[in-house]
Amino acid sequence: MKFGNPRRRSAAAITALVAASVALAACTPADGGREADGPVTLDVWGWNPDEASAPGYFDKFEAENPDIKVNYRFIQASDYVNAVRLAATTADGPDVFGLQVGVFPEQFAPLTLDLTPYLEDELGSDWADKLNGSDQYNVDGKQVAAPWYMSSGGFMWVNMSVADELGLAVPTTLDELVAFNRAAEAIGKKGLVQGAKDGFANLDLFQIVANQVEPGYFYSALAGDEDFDSTEMIEALEAWQELFTSGAVQEGALGMTAYPDANDARITGQAAMIPFGSWQFRDATNARMAQYAETYGDEAIADTVFMPADFPLVVEGGTPGSLFGGPDVGWAVSAQSDAKDAAARLVNWLTSSETGLSVLSDALRPPALIGSSIDLSDVKTPEQAAAIEEFITRGESLVGPREVSNPDVKEALVTALSAVASGQLSPADAAAQIQSAIDAA
Amino acid sequence: MFGRTRLRERIIIQVLATVIAIPFAFPLVAIVAKSFEGQGPAANYLAVLTKTPFLRFMLNSLIISGGTVALVFVCTMLAAFAFSKLRFRGRDTLFVVVLGGLVLPAIALIVPIFTIVLRLGLLNTYVAVILPLAAITIPFTVLVTRNFLDGVPDEILEAAKIDGASSFTTLLRVVLPLAKPIIAVVLVWTFLQSWNEFFLPLLLLQSTEMQAITQVPLYFTSEYGSDTPKIFASLVLLSLPVVVAYLSMQRFFERGLTAGAVK
Amino acid sequence: MTRRTARLGLNRTGYLYVLPVLIVVVGIVYLGVAYNGYVSLLDWSGIGDGQVFIGLENYVDAFADPVLWTALGHVAVFAVITITVQMLLGLTMAILLSGGAWLRGVYKVVMFLPVVLSPAVISVSFRNLLSPDGAVNAALEAVGLGALTQPWLANPDTALFAIAAINIWAWTGFSFLLYQAALSQISQEHIEAAQLDGAGRFRTMWSVVVPQLSGTHATLVLIGIIGSLKTFELVYLTTGGGPGRSTEFLTTYIYKKAIEGFDAGYAAALSVILLVLSLALTVIQMRVNRTLKG
Numbered sequence: 001m002k003f004g005n006p007r008r009r010s011a012a013a014i015t016a017l018v019a020a021s022v023a024l025a026a027c028t029p030a031d032g033g034r035e036a037d038g039p040v041t042l043d044v045w046g047w048n049p050d051e052a053s054a055p056g057y058f059d060k061f062e063a064e065n066p067d068i069k070v071n072y073r074f075i076q077a078s079d080y081v082n083a084v085r086l087a088a089t090t091a092d093g094p095d096v097f098g099l100q101v102g103v104f105p106e107q108f109a110p111l112t113l114d115l116t117p118y119l120e121d122e123l124g125s126d127w128a129d130k131l132n133g134s135d136q137y138n139v140d141g142k143q144v145a146a147p148w149y150m151s152s153g154g155f156m157w158v159n160m161s162v163a164d165e166l167g168l169a170v171p172t173t174l175d176e177l178v179a180f181n182r183a184a185e186a187i188g189k190k191g192l193v194q195g196a197k198d199g200f201a202n203l204d205l206f207q208i209v210a211n212q213v214e215p216g217y218f219y220s221a222l223a224g225d226e227d228f229d230s231t232e233m234i235e236a237l238e239a240w241q242e243l244f245t246s247g248a249v250q251e252g253a254l255g256m257t258a259y260p261d262a263n264d265a266r267i268t269g270q271a272a273m274i275p276f277g278s279w280q281f282r283d284a285t286n287a288r289m290a291q292y293a294e295t296y297g298d299e300a301i302a303d304t305v306f307m308p309a310d311f312p313l314v315v316e317g318g319t320p321g322s323l324f325g326g327p328d329v330g331w332a333v334s335a336q337s338d339a340k341d342a343a344a345r346l347v348n349w350l351t352s353s354e355t356g357l358s359v360l361s362d363a364l365r366p367p368a369l370i371g372s373s374i375d376l377s378d379v380k381t382p383e384q385a386a387a388i389e390e391f392i393t394r395g396e397s398l399v400g401p402r403e404v405s406n407p408d409v410k411e412a413l414v415t416a417l418s419a420v421a422s423g424q425l426s427p428a429d430a431a432a433q434i435q436s437a438i439d440a441a
Numbered sequence: 442m443f444g445r446t447r448l449r450e451r452i453i454i455q456v457l458a459t460v461i462a463i464p465f466a467f468p469l470v471a472i473v474a475k476s477f478e479g480q481g482p483a484a485n486y487l488a489v490l491t492k493t494p495f496l497r498f499m500l501n502s503l504i505i506s507g508g509t510v511a512l513v514f515v516c517t518m519l520a521a522f523a524f525s526k527l528r529f530r531g532r533d534t535l536f537v538v539v540l541g542g543l544v545l546p547a548i549a550l551i552v553p554i555f556t557i558v559l560r561l562g563l564l565n566t567y568v569a570v571i572l573p574l575a576a577i578t579i580p581f582t583v584l585v586t587r588n589f590l591d592g593v594p595d596e597i598l599e600a601a602k603i604d605g606a607s608s609f610t611t612l613l614r615v616v617l618p619l620a621k622p623i624i625a626v627v628l629v630w631t632f633l634q635s636w637n638e639f640f641l642p643l644l645l646l647q648s649t650e651m652q653a654i655t656q657v658p659l660y661f662t663s664e665y666g667s668d669t670p671k672i673f674a675s676l677v678l679l680s681l682p683v684v685v686a687y688l689s690m691q692r693f694f695e696r697g698l699t700a701g702a703v704k
Numbered sequence: 705m706t707r708r709t710a711r712l713g714l715n716r717t718g719y720l721y722v723l724p725v726l727i728v729v730v731g732i733v734y735l736g737v738a739y740n741g742y743v744s745l746l747d748w749s750g751i752g753d754g755q756v757f758i759g760l761e762n763y764v765d766a767f768a769d770p771v772l773w774t775a776l777g778h779v780a781v782f783a784v785i786t787i788t789v790q791m792l793l794g795l796t797m798a799i800l801l802s803g804g805a806w807l808r809g810v811y812k813v814v815m816f817l818p819v820v821l822s823p824a825v826i827s828v829s830f831r832n833l834l835s836p837d838g839a840v841n842a843a844l845e846a847v848g849l850g851a852l853t854q855p856w857l858a859n860p861d862t863a864l865f866a867i868a869a870i871n872i873w874a875w876t877g878f879s880f881l882l883y884q885a886a887l888s889q890i891s892q893e894h895i896e897a898a899q900l901d902g903a904g905r906f907r908t909m910w911s912v913v914v915p916q917l918s919g920t921h922a923t924l925v926l927i928g929i930i931g932s933l934k935t936f937e938l939v940y941l942t943t944g945g946g947p948g949r950s951t952e953f954l955t956t957y958i959y960k961k962a963i964e965g966f967d968a969g970y971a972a973a974l975s976v977i978l979l980v981l982s983l984a985l986t987v988i989q990m991r992v993n994r995t996l997k998g
Contacts, residue, residue: 043647050663073649076659082963083644085751086555092564092647107966110752196858197944252836252855254947255863260667261835267666295668297480407965419948422860451805458800458811461793465873466814471839472829512728520725529718539725542733544982546934549958549975550736552743552750552968557735576732579725608717637822639937655824669832676825683820688813 040342041069045084046098047077048329053363060355061346068342085111088334095337096346099145099330101136102403103410108144113333115143118344122352131351132368133327136401145330146351147368149360152325152395153204153277153402154211160305162189162272170273170307174314178247180272190271194249195258196421199414203404205275206417208311209243210236211399212318219324219400222409222438229435237420237427239315244421248314254422268296269304275311278395279328281364281374284308284384305380308387322399323391327368366392412437476677479670489675493660494650499682501567502636502654508571509635510628513578517627518620520579521586522612526598536587542580547573548640558645569645570653574635582627589623590616625690633683654679737979743972750968762973772974775954776981778864782953783932785868786875791924793872794879795917802887812884816877823874827941830870831857834942857943860950867939867951874938875931879924886920887913922993929989933982954978 049057051074058070073094075083081104087093088111099108119127119134128134133147158170166184171177181191195201210218213236221228243249250271256262258276265271282288283306293302313320331350333343349356352369360367361375374392379385404410412434419425425433476485489495523529524536547554550573558569593616601611617624642653658675661668744762748755766772797815801808818826833839834856841853856866936955939945945952945960954974962971 051660052663071648073647075643076662079643082640085963086552086644087647089751090559090564103966107749107751110754197946250836252858255831255835255855255858255943257831260662260669261831264666264669292666295663295666297484297668297670407967411960411965415946415948418946422858422947422950424860424948424950450803454800454803455805458797458805461797461800462811462814465818465876467839467843468829468833468873469814469817471833472825475829475832516724516728519721523718523721527718527721529716532718535722535726538734539722539729540986541983542729544930544933544986545733545737545975545979546936546955548936549955549978550733550740552962553736553739554732556739557732572728573732576728579729583725608721633820637824639822639824655822658824658828672828676828680821680825684817687816687820 039067039069040339041071042095042339042342042346043071043073043093044096044346045073045075045080045087045094046329047075047080048098050074056363057350057356057359060359061349064353064355065345065349068345070346084108088112088336091336091338093334093336095334095339095343097332097334099137099332100328100403101133101147101326101330101401102405103407105137105144105330106139106405107407108332109139109142111332111335112142112144113335113337113340113344115146115333115344115347118348119143119146122348130370132370134368136326136403137330145332146347147327148329148331148351149327149365149367150325150395151277151279151328151365151402152323152391152398153275154208154311154321154323154325154399155277155308155391156192156273156275156311157266157280157283158273158307158309159266159269159271160307161269161303166272170309171312172310173312174242174246174248177312177314181247181250184272189269190250190265192249192273192275193256193262193265193271194243194253194275195256195262196244196249196253196418197256197261198258199410199418201258201262201275202417202421203410203413204277204402205243206236206240206413207324207400207402208275208322209239209314211322211324212236212313212315212320213239215319215322216399222404224438227435228438229431233434234427234431235315237416237430240417241420241423241427243314245423254418264296267292267304268298268301277323277325278308278366278391280306281308281388284380284388285364285378286380287378289380305384307384308391321394323394323397324400324402325395325398326401326403328365364388366395406438406441409434409437409441472673473677476670476673479668482674485671485674486678488661488671489657489678493657493675494652495654495657495675495678497650498652498654498657501642501651504567505570505574505638505642505653506632506635508567509574509578510631512571512575513582513631514624514627516575516579517582517586518612518617518624521583521590522616524583524587525590525593526595526616527608536583539583540580542576543584545577547577547638551640551644554641555644564645565647565651567646567651570638570641571635573641573645574638578631578634582631586620586623586627589620593619629686629690632686636683737976740972740975740979743968744976746969746972748968749966750962750971751966758969762970763977765970766973766977771949771952771957772954772977774949775952775957778951779932779935779953781864782868782871782935783929785865786871786932787925787928789868789872790876790879790928791921793876794881794924795883795914797876797880798883798887799913801884812880815880818874819877819881821874823937824941826870826874827938831942834866858947860947863943863947863951867942870942871935871938882920882924883917886917918996922989926986926989929985930982933978933985 044058054072054074058072062068062070080098084094084097085108088097088108099105099112119131123130128138131147132150134143137143137145137147162184163170166180166187168180168183171180177192184191194205207218210233214232217226217232218236220226221230221233227233244253250256262271262274263276266274286302289302289304293299310321331347333340333347337343351367357367357369357372358375361373364374364376366372366374376385376388379388404413416425416430416434420427420430476482479485480488520539524532554573555564558564558572563569563572597615597619598611601615606614637655638653639655642651643656646652657679658672661671661675745757745759746755747758747761797811801811805811836853836855836858840856844850844852854862857863934955935953936959939951939953940956940959943951945956955978958971958974958978961967961974965971
């Protein structure tokens with residue numbers, strides 16, 4: 001029996017087989033990277049703008065900067081952080097990436113380039129005052145990202161077609177809200193819808209309630225300047241719970257996401273109201289409404305009037321109308337980028353160039369750069385335009401930042417809000433839990 | 442099984458089976474029905490094919506799945522053969538070591554996987570996805586293949602040896618043809634796992650052109666709301682290849698899964 | 705069952721054959737686990753530098769963490785429900801279809817199709833189907849069970865069971881397939897012998913057939929336990945672990961701690977605990993099997 005030869009042949013054959021299968025699949029197309037000569041290519045990642053709107057910005061940038069080419073990768077919000085935190089540690093990752101305020105600037109700080117010198121060059125030494133909310137992106141003196149446009153929350157959007165169908169005025173108190181909801185349900189629709197599965201939606205709605213109890217207290221409590229475990233916040237949590245038990249919020253809210261579930265409902269006229277903020281300003285324009293009509297396959301939608309309106313007063317004796325917010329998106333440059341100057345140029349263009357700002361303005365996004373305006377020419381009705389202008393003015397005096405900056409406190413808040421809403425946790429216990437999270441942070 | 446059953450009993454059986462099957466069929470029907478809403482089936486399915494990089498992503502997924510299937514197949518047949526038919530010291534221990542790969546989901550290992558892939562310079566290549574996919578699929582395929590091969594009588598192998606065949610030739614010429622049922626299982630199962638994978642391609646492939654087909658539904662979620670019927674249409678379309686694979690291999694699949702798992 | 709091994713005389717070749725598998729599995733999974741083990745000893749956000757060695761502190765915190773135990777409780781409940789129901793339904797269907805029903809092929813496909821769909825497809829679909837206005841509630845009303853309608857995934861009392869139901873829908877086909885194949889291998893002689901002894905159909909089934917399927921039972925329990933511990937996407941995409949913590953699983957908790965909490969060390973410690981638990985349960989189950997087989 002032959003031993004030697006077969007053994008070597010086996011080994012060789014095995015190795016060849018494995019190598020072949022790996023080699024078969026190792027075809028690497030050229031990645032969207034840099035060319036040595038010719039234009040610089042920037043990889044830009046973001047969850048905002050979306051796939052369809054992105055060319056509106058980046059094509060115009062390329063037109064004004066022919067030596068730079070932009071490669072935009074849209075990643076949906078829920079996967080975005082995951083993808084960027086891995087990729088931004090490598091040289092092949094994005095050159096420029098979107099960054100949300102709240103917990104992210106501090107966590108992502110090590111991965112970003114300090115934008116201070118670039119912003120100084122572009123806007124002068126008082127750049128920090130010119131860019132609203134730039135402090136929310138500043139970590140220990142390092143400018144982690146430049147704020148792009150602002151958004152504020154604290155009000156709601158009403159589908160006036162549904163309200164008109166019911167023959168009811170927009171509710172302004174808890175009782176009116178519950179009555180409105182009941183009337184809507186009687187015709188097979190819903191009144192106020194809340195995407196209570198999503199933590200961010202609950203945080204927004206809770207801030208509305210807490211600010212009605214005492215404007216601004218919530219933010220002082222988070223900062224440790226006041227007690228969260230206090231009569232004020234317990235009252236807020238009780239009012240929060242009552243939203244769910246009284247019928248102010250739809251049944252099954254905790255199983256619905258804000259996007260797409262609740263949002264779909266109010267766009268298609270299945271629901272009347274949703275507690276969204278200024279990031280939905282575009283819903284007042286004809287262009288956006290035509291888009292909705294096409295997406296949802298219903299022509300009638302194009303005629304809907306969406307009105308921004310104050311959220312009803314749900315706290316007895318409380319103070320309605322406070323707005324909170326900050327930069328919605330910021331742009332950061334990766335510390336690993338090999339095209340830093342070009343990247344900074346893009347960031348500056350997006351945040352402060354005339355063309356860049358005009359695109360924002362067309363999209364009804366108030367730029368972070370102070371003194372900018374937005375283009376209301378395509379707004380459907382004068383009532384909407386007036387309401388939007390009012391909310392923009394009020395948005396200039398925000399009572400606090402929309403995002404929570406400590407991850408553990410945010411987790412405690414989000415879990416507590418959901419547990420209180422579903423009756424698993426009492427408001428008093430919730431306040432105590434949140435207080436310990438704040439203390440530990 | 443119990444001999445000829447009378448008509449009355451057959452009807453009872455039919456009714457019972459239908460009662461059980463209805464809750465299973467119901468969501469399947471609902472999913473397809475949803476994809477017909479909105480602008481209608483023609484518009485929805487057409488949109489999936491034309492308004493998304495569907496074909497490009499399908500090609501990517503085919504490459505990834507094909508590569509994974511090839512790698513898993515080769516590794517599995519070699520290893521299962523050895524674990525079942527060859528004798529060497531520490532064999533059972535090594536087998537348990539391989540099985541250990543069964544217990545963790547890939548997402549729990551994403552950071553080290555990313556680092557390993559990065560260090561090997563494989564980031565943004567198809568191999569970056571193929572290797573981890575293979576790593577988490579192989580323990581199951583080795584398990585069931587080894588069990589199957591245990592059922593192949595050793596006499597057949599002895600006969601080959603007497604004819605002067607080496608172990609490798611035996612594997613190739615004698616064992617593989619007999620193992621067709623379990624091979625079908627390995628191929629379909631691995632294809633299923635890699636085709637349906639969402640996170641690994643998203644995180645390990647940086648450029649948009651290389652993304653997997655599981656990304657297609659996301660093209661219908663935008664600032665303008667989400668087109669749920671089209672999302673469902675894309676979900677149906679991206680499930681089709683796996684369904685086709687299963688149906689075509691069904692006979693072999695059934696026979697193979699028997700002997701491989703019932704031990 | 706003893707395994708007679710064919711000696712092909714070449715002891716070393718064996719290692720060569722298993723080398724590729726070892727390289728891939730050990731290289732990725734075991735290295736990954738080792739890396740996780742290392743990170744579990746740190747206080748680190750997962751990004752950049754700033755790792756601080758804190759020894760076993762993460763583990764101490766983990767065992768004192770009520771959420772960990774709640775999550776494990778959920779996994780246990782989920783495992784028991786899904787494994788038993790899936791086995792029962794799968795076995796019943798397999799026996800029924802072996803009894804001479806018509807259109808067997810259709811039933812087989814319907815049962816197995818859910819197995820083939822990806823968790824992402826299933827989660828998105830069921831979030832829609834289980835919503836208060838969804839098809840499930842509509843169906844309940846249509847058959848006069850309108851009193852049972854619920855916001856299934858929003859109610860902390862029903863959410864976990866709703867998720868278990870989704871899993872049952874998705875995986876019963878797998879049990880069905882295994883049982884079907886095993887049934888077809890049961891020798892006719894055993895059955896005829898029992899029937900000759902006067903045993904009725906049901907008794908035959910219980911005392912003859914079911915015990916012969918013990919191999920399949922064992923396999924399904926083992927795969928079911930490991931599968932339950934690994935379940936992630938199904939929970940994350942339907943309820944996200946909520947409302948509150950009412951459907952939190954260990955996997956979703958790990959994910960949240962790592963990605964949303966920027967607490968890589970703690971998440972790594974939790975994943976090591978998950979791993980040890982899986983291995984322990986696997987070993988225990990294999991021992992139990994060996995003892996039962998006598």
